Amino acid sequence: MRILVVVAAVIALGLGATAYALRGPDEVSVAVEQGPVELAAGRLFFVDDASGKVASVPLSDPAGPRRVSPLSCKRFYTAAKQGLCLADRTGPFPGAVSIFVDQSLKETSHVDVAGVPNRAKLSPDGRMASWTTFVTGDSYSQTGAFSTRTGIYDRETLLYQSNIEGTRIEGMKRAEDMNFWGVTFTEDDRTYFATMSTAGKTYLIKGDVEEVFAKPLRENAECPSLSPDGKRVAFKKRVPGDGARPWREHVLDLTTMVETPLAETRGIDDQVVWLDNDTIAYGLPGEGIWAVQANGEGAPRQLVPHASSPSLAIG
Numbered sequence: 001m002r003i004l005v006v007v008a009a010v011i012a013l014g015l016g017a018t019a020y021a022l023r024g025p026d027e028v029s030v031a032v033e034q035g036p037v038e039l040a041a042g043r044l045f046f047v048d049d050a051s052g053k054v055a056s057v058p059l060s061d062p063a064g065p066r067r068v069s070p071l072s073c074k075r076f077y078t079a080a081k082q083g084l085c086l087a088d089r090t091g092p093f094p095g096a097v098s099i100f101v102d103q104s105l106k107e108t109s110h111v112d113v114a115g116v117p118n119r120a121k122l123s124p125d126g127r128m129a130s131w132t133t134f135v136t137g138d139s140y141s142q143t144g145a146f147s148t149r150t151g152i153y154d155r156e157t158l159l160y161q162s163n164i165e166g167t168r169i170e171g172m173k174r175a176e177d178m179n180f181w182g183v184t185f186t187e188d189d190r191t192y193f194a195t196m197s198t199a200g201k202t203y204l205i206k207g208d209v210e211e212v213f214a215k216p217l218r219e220n221a222e223c224p225s226l227s228p229d230g231k232r233v234a235f236k237k238r239v240p241g242d243g244a245r246p247w248r249e250h251v252l253d254l255t256t257m258v259e260t261p262l263a264e265t266r267g268i269d270d271q272v273v274w275l276d277n278d279t280i281a282y283g284l285p286g287e288g289i290w291a292v293q294a295n296g297e298g299a300p301r302q303l304v305p306h307a308s309s310p311s312l313a314i315g
Contacts, residue, residue, distance in 0.1 A: 030066070030306055037069035039081045039103045039313045044281075046289055046307040047073055054085065054105065059275070059312065062289075062303040071105050074117035077273075077311045080126035086117040086133075096133050100155070111160070115149050119223070119271050123185035128209070129153045130183035130192070148179045150194070152209055167207060169196065170215035180205075182223040182271050186230055193217075193224040193233055204235060204252070218257070222247070223271040225280070227294070231255065234262075234272050234280050234294065245269045249282070251294050260296040273310050283308035 030050075037056055039045070048055040048068055054076050055068040073085035074096075083101040088094075089112060096113040098120070115133025122129050135147040152161045164180050175198050183194045190210055196203045204221035207214035221235040231254055236247035245267025252259045262280070272282040274294070281291045281303060288305040292298065304310070 031064065032068055033065035035067050037067045037071075037105055039078050039083060039105070041313055041315050043313050044275075044289075044304065045076055045078055045083075045311045045313060046283075046304055047076055047309040049288075049306040049308060054083075055307070056313075057304060063305070066304075066307075069105050071099075071101065073099075073309070075120040075131075075309045077120045077122050077309075078313050079122040079124055080315070081313070082122065082126040084120050084122050084129050084131070086113075086120040086131050088117065089113075096131075098129065098131050098151075098153070100129070111151075111153060113149075113151065113162075118148070119150075119182050121183055121185065121271070123189050124187050124228075125189065127154065127156050128185050128189050128192075129155060130185070132181040132183070148181045150180045150183060152183065152192070154189075154209070161209075161212075164194075164207075164212075166212060168213045169205065170213070172198070172216070175199070184224050184226045184233070184271070186226060193226060195222045195224065195235075202238070204233065218252070221250075221252070225272045225274060227251075227274050227277055229277050231277075232294070234274070236268055236270075237261075243267060249280070249292075251280075251296075260294075262292050262294065262296055263298055264290065264292045264300045266300075270308075273312060275312055281310045281312075283310060 043056040044059045045056045052072050053068050054071045055066045057066045073087045075086040077084045081103045085099040089097040096117045098111045099107050100109045115135045119132035130152045132150045149163050178198045181195050183192050185192045192207045196205045202222050203216040204218050205214040205216050220237050224233045224235045233252045237250045239248045247267045249262045249268045250259045268282050270282045272280045275281050283289050289303045289307045289310045290300050291303050292300045
């Protein structure tokens with residue numbers, strides 16, 4: 001159980017000083033600075049491991065002091081100076097809530113969702129939103145033993161598909177074991193990529209929100225994330241080996257359909273984000289947020305300790 005001990009007593013009087021928090025039995029210090037948490041360009045946002053709050057650091061100094069907001073989320077994503085917070089719902093009945101926030105992380109609207117929070121994404125202009133929850137709370141590693149619910153919400157028309165399992169799949173008949181998760185949108189606010197599973201296999205699919213139709217692109221692909229230029233998709237691929245995270249991140253060129261394994265060999269159970277067209281970032285449980293080149297070269301490097309669910313504010 002993590003324990004947060006604020007040393008320096010939140011450095012009273014609000015003079016902009018830096019406080020240091022001690023976390024866990026190893027007493028690793030993390031600097032926390034005072035100041036507003038806003039969706040300002042060039043800041044990397046994430047969920048602080050100890051508090052469960054949305055926090056941020058400058059991408060130019062990701063290991064430096066973080067600013068921590070009052071907003072609690074399991075997953076957080078930002079686009080076009082807007083934010084999507086997928087959180088546990090409070091109240092007598094368990095569930096989740098998708099909270100839309102403005103540039104100052106103030107709630108503008110919300111949607112109640114069934115299940116346990118898992119994935120959240122906005123389209124590049126912030127219009128389209130998607131989230132995935134586990135209906136039972138099981139994990140991907142238990143193949144065939146989990147059930148997901150993935151919704152797509154159009155914030156302009158207010159059209160809400162609370163569960164996209166009704167999507168027609170080219171060349172496949174509807175099956176009871178079909179699950180969908182990990183949506184990532186293109187710039188047209190209509191096309192998306194996602195994961196579909198059925199009969200013990202996973203597929204990368206390309207879908208159309210308006211037609212409620214999708215076609216499989218390849219097997220063994222999960223949690224896609226589209227590059228800023230729209231030319232590549234990063235995804236996790238199941239590889240031989242044991243353990244709770246039997247995946248390796250790959251990048252697929254959508255023109256040539258050639259995939260490249262990345263230099264990170266630890267299992268990534270995350271829907272990664274692109275920091276630019278050359279770099280992806282991702283969370284590793286207990287190890288913070290890391291980055292690696294998207295061309296398969298280089299070596300992984302840690303960006304932010306004691307953090308998860310990265311997202312970069314742009315423009």
